[in-house]
Amino acid sequence: MRICLLCQQNSIESNLLDWLFDFTGHEKYLCQKCQQQFIPINPQTACPGCGRKQAVKKICQDCQSWAKNSSQQLLNNRALFCYNLQMKKYFEKYKFQGDYQLRLIFQKKFQQVIKQIGNKKIIIPIPVSPTTWQQRGFNQVEGFLAGTDYLDVLIVKPDFFKDSQSHKKRYQRLALPQPFTLKSQINLQQKDCLLIDDVYTTGRTLYHASKVLQAAGVSSIKSLTLAR
Ligand SMILES: [Zn+2]
Ligand SMILES: [Zn+2]
Structure with a gap:
């Protein structure tokens, strides 16, 4: 017997029923009760800018x-689930307590959606700072991308995030200067890109990242996040 x-x-x-509706691919790792508390976002009615759930x-x-x-330009973000209490709990365990196996829950869903919307695009995860990497031991975004080809072309400028970003207040985050830069020697001219992040909160992180990609001459940018 497996435990949630x-x-x-x-x-x-x-x-x-899970199988029939192909709920999200996370049925293998979650109990019924935990699964039901994640609220999927229907892309047909979501905000075309940020991917927020709407009627x-x-x-x-x-x-x-x-x-x-x-x-x-407005980002064309697709978000898979609402950022609700359940998602908050999930991120606390995954990111802040560093329970790396929790990446498995959403891997399949990412694979499926990237197949749909990321076809022939370069998949680019939002990076974590070296400090975060040292503390956490992994990039939570790359954790979702097993089985998917991606390019880690973005890096956080050295020592940019002295404190963990999530502990900063919203207004401080809005005022943050550009945290990202491209790895040198990478040619993205005329490429279509799909940025991947964990949460869309203010959108600032993704807008910063897309600015760097635009400057590198890409032809289009979309983004995909686990939550909004
Ligand atoms: Zn459970
Ligand atoms: Zn929006």
């Missing part, structure tokens, strides 16, 4: 004010 990776209490039952497809308030105040 997340709550580590309930056993995992296979359910015919009707339209540019959301956040994206509208972004578009007004920025010269950068």
Whole structure:
């Protein structure tokens, strides 16, 4: 009998319905109860800018004010799940307690969606800083990408994040200068790119990353996050 990776209490039952609906591919690792608390986002009605869950497809308030105040084009972000309490718990265990096996829960879903929207694109994960890497021992975004070809072309400028980004207040984060740079010797001219990140919060991280890629001459950029 296998035990749920997340709550580590309930056993995992296979359910015919999971298979029929191809819920998300994480049925192998989660109990029924934990699984149900992740809320998938329907891409048909999500905000075309940030991927936020909505009942009707339209540019959301956040994206509208972004578009007004920025010269950068709106990102075309696809988010897989809502950032709710369950997702918060997940990230606490995965990122902050460093439970690396939790990457398995969403790997298959990433594979499926990247196959759909990332075809012939260069898959580029958002990097973590060397400090975070030392503390955590892994890049949580690359953890989702097993079985997927990706290029780690972005790096965090040395010593950019002195403190962990997630502990900064929202307004501080908005004011952050460009944290990323490209590894040298990499030619991205005329390439179509798909950026991958864990969470879309303000969008700042992805907008910074896309700016670097634009400067490198790519022809298009989309992004995919686990949560919004
Ligand atoms: Zn569970
Ligand atoms: Zn939006």
